[in-house]
Amino acid sequence: MQVSLHTSTKPALMIRFRVKHLLRLLLTLCLSLVIPGVVASADSENRAADANGLGKEHVVLNQPPEAASAPETPAPEADSKTLAPGSTPDSKGIENQVRTRELEQALKRYRQAIRELDAYGPYHEQSSEALFGLGETLKNHGLYKEAIITLRRAMHINRVNHGLHSLSQAPILESIIETQKALNLFENVTTNYSRLLNLFLKNHDANHPSLIPLLQELALWHISMYQLDSSTSRVDHITSANGLINAALKNAQAAPELDTQAHIELLRITALVNLYASQHEGDQWATALDAPYSASADQEFMSLSRMATLSKTGFKKGRIAHEQIIKLAEMDEDNSPERIITAYVEAGDWYLLFNRRNQAMNYYERAHELITASDQSEMLMAQWFSQPVFLPAVLSVTKPEHLPTRHITAELDISESGRPSQINLLEPSTESGLGLRRSALKTIRQARFRPRFADGKPVETKASRISIPLIH
Structure with missing residues (x-):
């Protein structure tokens, strides 16, 4: 037919x-x-x-x-009864x-x-x-x-x-994840990030350079969740962030086409992860074995003995990361002097966070020399050393959007070594509750600040008003 x-x-x-x-x-x-x-x-x-x-x-x-x-x-009409004589409806x-x-x-x-x-x-x-x-x-x-x-x-x-x-x-x-962030559905976000990573791993080799941005984004997400989480299992997020950023760095080594600034950002996150990891010890790592998202990028990391080494090696790994950042910044022909100054300042911050003031001042002084030699010295000096800065300052640069963060506003004195004193808490107010105010005061007392500089030397700052994130 x-x-x-x-x-x-x-x-x-x-x-x-x-x-x-x-x-x-x-x-x-x-x-x-x-x-x-x-x-x-x-x-x-x-x-x-x-x-x-x-x-x-x-x-x-x-x-x-x-x-x-x-x-x-x-559509509802304007209520003319509520309008004063001669007035018009609210436009x-x-x-x-x-x-x-x-x-x-x-x-x-x-x-x-x-x-x-x-x-x-x-x-x-x-x-x-x-x-x-x-x-x-x-x-x-x-x-x-x-x-x-x-x-x-x-x-x-x-x-x-x-x-x-x-x-x-x-x-x-990805759009669903962004929407869930806006709704503060953080557990759902973490779950969907894991699904997104697994989706990419189904289509790419684990060492493929295209995975680097996603691994970096996930590591930053877990750092942010670590700060917002007040439970005993918050260390799980550091475990995950560590595995993810290590995987990203491994992929970066196999990607010579990766630009210098992208590599520097990975190293900055590495240092940040190691800063928080160094604050935990002993059996605090035990819950990390049960984290559903920890093994997604680095399965070899999942052992208590290896995770516990994060506490002991955190300072060294962060120091090495900052040394690599300085080296990359200085070797890059296209890098601006501002980026090299940033690298030295953040290295100084690293030492100050671990109470190594002499080494910190060495890096600050090197940054000060570079600023003085710059044709934008006044602007750069104001940017880096005109007022005290809450540390780690790198967090404000890398923090994702959509995260609700309570802030502490306080008036306080900050010594030349970056220690706070004479703390007058302005926010949160007494109406917010004693528990919240205690947390705020604890955060400030334990904090370290990059001091203000004058004539190339760190100086004490009186009655400095500072707003900093309240870390739970």
């Missing part, structure tokens, strides 16, 4: 044309959600979403057709009402487009791309709960089409 090519291909061509038309419409709707000037916190946006029904209804993907024909709730409030209504209408059109696209199957490949775009837009507008629902659906469809281990799902998983 002869089959007509015309009759067999025409429906398929029409379907592809229809799908492409719907996809263009859907992407246009996604872009229409980018409403300039919308700035709101996650909490306020999600409360608004719940109040308007967005959190429960407007992101349901396969909603029955009856829902689409439901009458739309009009900002009206703007927000208009934007909310536009968002509701766009999401309603979006549901309709998704239903039409679903007519060609609930797992159409291009649906994942469109849902990812919408999820990104929702996330960027602070609608985090709705964004996660949409992004999870996008990833599910992607995995159905491309497989469980396809790297094409990585951008979606």
Whole structure:
């Protein structure tokens, strides 16, 4: 029997044309959600979403057709009773009402487009791309709960089409991680970071240079979690960070094309990990054997005897890292004098953190000499030595966004050796509770500061007001 090519291909061509038309419409709707000037916190946006029904209804993907024909709730009008004679409604409030209504209408059109696209199957490949775009837009507008629902659906469809281990799902998983950070779902973030790493390891050799940025990002995440965690198992995060950054450094050695600054950043994180590791000893490492994410990058590290050596070798490893940073900075022809100065200052900070003041001053004095010889000496001196600095200063540079950090504000004297005294705690206030204030005072008393310098020498600073992170 002869089959007509015309009759067999025409429906398929029409379907592809229809799908492409719907996809263009859907992407246009996604872009229409980018409403300039919308700035709101996650909490306020999600409360608004719940109040308007967005959190429960407007992101349901396969909603029955009856829902689409439901009458739309009009935007609330300004309450004229509360306005003083001769005044006008709050323009900002009206703007927000208009934007909310536009968002509701766009999401309603979006549901309709998704239903039409679903007519060609609930797992159409291009649906994942469109849902990812919408999820990104929702996330960027602070609608985090709705964004996660949409992004999870996008990833599910992607995995159905491309497989469980396809790297094409990585951008979606990364967006989910960022959304969970904004919602303070830190355990979920840690779990999904582990999934992301395993996904890359399924597609790349463990020594592949493309893994370096991810390993570095994960190490920084565990350092941040170590500071926020107040439990006895917080050391697990240092175990993980150590294995991850060591794996990144190993990969960097096999990547001669890696630029100098990227290599320096890895060494800075290495020193930071060893600083925190040196503060633990004995059986404090025992819980690290049970950490679900510790063995992901360096399985050989998982033994109590080897982990315990972190406490004893922390200073030496950090010192070596800073020496390597100085060497890299000085050898790099494209490196600016500012980077070399930074390397010497941070090496001095390292020695000061371990109460080795004489060695610290040697590095500070070398940095001071380089600043004096620079044509930007006044600016650089103000940047590095014009006021006391809470250590480790490297943390403020490497810390990821989205992390809620309580800050201590205090007025205190700081000696020429970087010791605090005469502490007057301004924040947290007495209303915050005695426990929090005790933690704040303990943090300051145990802290070390880079002292202020005058005429090339460290000097005492009286009544210095400083804001520093409260480490739990």
